[in-house]
Amino acid sequence: PDGSWLVFTSDRNGNEDIFLKSSTGGVDSLVTDHTAADYHASLSADNKTIAYVSRRDDARGDIYLQKRGSKEPERLTTYRGYDDQPKFSPDGETILFLSDRETGLSNLWLITLEGQLSGPLTTEGAVNPCWSPNGEEIAFISLSPEPEKNNRLSLLSLPDRSVSVLDTGPGVDAFPSFLPGGEGIVFTKFGMDTNADGELNTEDTPYICRINLESKTVQQLTFSQHWEYMPTCSYTGDEVFYLSNKGGNFDLYAVPTAGVFPKAQSARRQLQLARWAEKNLLGREAPYLTILAYQSVAGFFPDEDSSCAQAGLRLGHLYKRLGYSKRAEEVWRRTIEGYPEETTSSGFCEIQLVNSTAESFWHLDRRKSLREALTGLERIKNSYSDDGTVLAAALKASGDWLRDYGDLEAAVGRYREVASLFPEEVDIAAEAEFRRVETRLQAEIGDPFGEVEDYLAVVDRYQERSLWPDSARAAIIRLFEQQDFEKKLASLNKLFYSYRERKPLAALTLLEMARTFVEQARPSLGVDVYQRLINSYPEQEKTLQVAKFELAKLHLNLSQVPEATRLLSELYQQFEKIESASLRYQVEKELSGSLLSEAETLFSNSNYLEAQMSFEKIINENYNNIKAHWGWIRSCAATGDLGSCETTYRERLKDEPGNDVARYGLGLTLVFHFQEEGKISD
Structure with a gap:
């Protein structure tokens, strides 16, 4: 209880026994040594007495007490039935436990150290009980047959024996544990249909949540593709420890009680932090952590409607990308209902809902799917007739559906409408123009150079928006990727000399040319072209960074380690200027490998x-x-x-x-x- 001792169960000796260990380390001390199972131990507030369940006299278990340092247990309960999960009260005078006596169901009971029983405190079923720090409340998971109470985190007030349901969200709750100050509870939540069976149950993957007892708001603390359950707070309350199999076995992990992402100064800053996480975090856990980042916006600033609505919109996209379509739709609906005044965000959420619903039967009936999507988008246009941003987005979405269906001419028409009717919606109009050129190219197979000028028109018209001009330049390069080596090289040469004055495009063309030589096993020519790019276009930072990295890797493949190290070191010195998180990671990794290779060569010599x-x-x-x-x-x-x-x-x-x-x-x-x-x- 005071953080100085750890009492736990282990089967290291062939059956379950109780062990005691100092939190500062040292040898594990064997408390029980019996052929029957001993488990579910609890330590008293003064660290002197251990309560546990043993099956030595009853196959279903009884509660025993044992003084620390003693080998003589005292049997506290003698009921021929189910007694389990003893928990010492904060004052050490009473033990809370589960028993099926009288009711035939697992319910909450109290017993003094002298054996005086009190209960049942609940009658409809209960599991996973825990005391509040002041000893006046008990958190537990209700097994009530009533759907709104079943498998819900609940709170029993001892003074008046009243019970309230704390968590009303969908799913199954388990394993509650109070924060040391009593202001909240951490618990396990099976709240997502991760196995896609249409139900929320303990077959799904759980995560850790924290509920604030004053506001009743629930904050998700962990989220991954692995099990995360059985949380308990550190003695100081700063961290929550839990079990997870993310490393292969079930091991102990920790997460800050306040959440992975700290509270920023404002909702806008919190949203910026989430966007930073989405752009910069890498690895398999990155999308899950990003979801927690966007959740933190509403978690810390629930009254800041604008930021919360924007976070909700993005949160749905992330769930959708991970394959959790139902959860994505729930988030979008909740955003629409919770922030009706935020019309633009709500409108975008409605568009995503229409898209998601129609997509669900795309593979069964494409015509019906298209009809549902276009009808829904038309309804949104009528509902948001005063919001140009939503109108433009809905019109562009209808173009996307027509393109995917194969009606390319109609799709081109919709994209053209977006650009002509909503020029002030620059980002949406830029994407629509890009899609128009792309879709027309699908419909008209001819000389790729005929499409270059159309893509360049997107570049010129929307040069202040880097995303779509960059996408247009990349699309120009892709026009030639299916050509054979000789023809592709000729096309890239023609493209380079035709548009040398367009430096971003010229630099990209040289980059593709260098890659083509390397793919054709002509590394020396590749090195020459990479070097030409680096020398000729130093102001094209993003392309230059990629070229230097690829040239460094080429040098490594050619066993030219010093040259590779020089280039990687140059990139590392400009580490903060590299926009791509993936490239930053690769530069750091390759530089480390290159330096190690150099050092190992010195050692070998x-x-x-x-x-x-x-x-x-x-x-x-x-x-x-x-x-x-x-x-x-x-x-x-x-x-x-x-x-x-x-x-x-x-x-x-x-x-x-x-x-x-x-x-x-x-x-x-x-x-x-x-x-x-x-x-x-x-």
Whole structure:
């Protein structure tokens, strides 16, 4: 209870027994040692008594008490039935537990340390009970047959025995645990149909939530494709610990009690943080974390309608992208109902709802799907006749549906309407113009150069909007990608010399030309073209960054490590200027690999001192690079400088006792010491 001791169950000895361990470390102490199962232990407030369930005298379990340090248990309950999950009250005088006595259902009961029973506190069924810090309330999961109460997080007030349902959202709740201050509860939620069986149940993937008891608002703390459940708060209340199988096995993880994303100064800043996360986070967990970021907008600023509505719109898109169409539709509906005054965001949500609903039977009946979509979009146009942004978006969406259906002429007409009727909606008009050119190209197969000018018209007309001009230039390059090598090279040459004055396009053309040479196993010509691009177009930063990175990788493939390292180092020095998060990650990864390769070459050539300095430089740049530590220690061993390694790691551990990399380095250093001295070390 005070954070100094951990009591837990383990089957390490062949059956379930209770163990005790100091939170500062040390040896696990065996509390029970019986052939029957002992489990579900609870420690009293003074850390002196342990309550647990044992099957030694009753196959369904009874409650036992045992003094810490004693091997003599005291049987507290003798009921021939189900007794389970004992929990000491905060004052240590009473034990809360589950029992099916009298009702035949698992319900809440109390028992004093002297054996005086009180209950049942509930009659309709209850599981997973826990005490509030002040001992006046009990949180539990109701098993009431009433649908609005079943599997819901509920709260029992002991003074008046009243019960209230806390979480009214869809899904199944489990494993509640109070925050140390009593202001909230963390719990497990099975709230998404992750297995797509049409039901929300414990077969779905759970996540961790926190509910504020004053406002009754629920905040989702975790979200991933893995199980995350059984939360409990740290003694200080700063972190929530939980179990997850994201690493393959079920291990202990932690998340800040306030959430992964901290509260910003305003709702607008919170929304900016979410957009930053969507753009910059990488890896398999990135979309899940981004969802938490957008959820934090309404979680921290529920009354800021504009930001909340924009976050809701984007949140639906993210759920849809992950394949959770039903959840996406729920979010869009909730946004429309919750923020009716935010007409633009609501209108966009309605468009997404129409699209999602019509898409659901696209593969069964395309004609019906198209008809439903166009009818729904027409309805939206009538409902939002005063909002030009929604009108433009609905009209463009109808063009998208017609294009996908194959009515390309009608689609081109819709896209043309958007650009002509709503020129002030620049972003939507730019996309519509781009789609018009793209769709017309689908309908008219001819000389690709005939389409170049149309794409360039998009570039010229919307040059202030980088997305669609960039997309148009990329589309121009794609016009020639299906051609054979000789024809493609001729086309790219013609494109380059025809539009040399259009520097962004010229730079992209050289980039594609270099890639083409590399694909055709002509790396020396590829190097020449990459270098020409770098020398001729230094102001085209985004293309230049990609070219330098690809040239560096080409040098690595040609075993030209110094040249690769030079280019990667140049990119790393401009790290913050690289817009693409993916490219930043790749630059860091390849530079680390390149520097390691150089250092390993020095070591292999017996240049141990230079290798030692090179590995040390890598560690200074990225302390968590394990391979660099391995190389540095080997180099120090070769130069007779292991003492420096040991001192460095010991000092690091003195400042950061939990630093596992430093602990690994120290252990490895001591292994080398042992090899040198021939004696066992610590």
